[in-house]
Amino acid sequence: MKLCEGRVAIVTGAGRGLGRAHALKLASHGAAVVVNDLGSEASGVGSDPSPAAAVVAEIEAAGGRAVVDGSDAASWEGAAEMVRKAVEELGRLDIVVNNAGILRDRMLVNMTEEEWDSVTRVHLKSTFAVTRHAADHWRSLAKRGEVPDARVINTTSHSGLYCNVGQANYAAAKAGIASFSIVAARELQRYGVTVNAIAPRATTRMTQGLREWNEEQLRMRDPDWVAALVTWLASPESKEVSGRVFEAWGYGFTVAESWQHGATAEASLDPTEIGARILDVHRRSRKNAGIDLGEELDP
Known part of the structure; x- marks a missing residue:
């Protein structure tokens, strides 16, 4: 059965x-796809159409x-061009998957203004611009x-x-994208649009060198x-699911339950x-969740 036929x-x-x-997964389930990519390096430098x-x-x-x-997904004109291309060349638009991203990792005391601006632009602004x-x-x-x-499916991160x-x-x-997704879900429901986000755990060029993985990992x-979950979220079957953030990998699909009152x-x-009083509630409240399941972090 093809979930996204037509x-x-x-x-x-x-x-x-x-x-x-x-x-590829969306196409295998019948969707026509606007394949957007600048072809830059993981740091965002350069371009390559191939x-x-x-x-x-x-x-x-x-x-x-x-x-x-x-198109540059983080530019206002580039985002508009993508939507135009979908409608005019492929006949309609049903699904947006905001996935574009780069890395410029640095400890806070060493981070430059350009490293901050470029990363937030590619991740957060592109998600806003294309969705908008x-x-x-x-x-x-x-x-x-x-x-x-x-459907809109955005990409947040465990980070x-x-x-x-x-x-x-x-x-x-990435935290901004998670919050943006929930707000957008509330605003766009009146127009027949669902918005969700995924926090993928996947091995790609952006995660190379972080650590050694064994064969099972x-x-x-x-x-x-992750693509399997995205394809389901893109399908008509997911109509009742909106405003959620999902962690996704081969070990399972988990709902990340947002901030909670302590x-x-x-x-x-x-x-x-x-x-x-503040010291008392600090001691009685749960610690911040860590990246590993069940892990808690001290601030």
């Missing part, structure tokens, strides 16, 4: 890694439909009485959710596990009365 998807950063896996072209060729060789898009133009298209359809059955040392720029952008970190201290207008 649907049209945009996948950003689709030339390699997770984006490539998403594009990775996106290779993915399109692979989709077409398997009997699917796809077009190359070399797609949402405008779907709102226009809804106003004409054509209720969409549309953003659970705060990895040495990635202040990346974690801030490599198998469980194959991008195809213990509460009685308020006071006098700062001298607050200290003992």
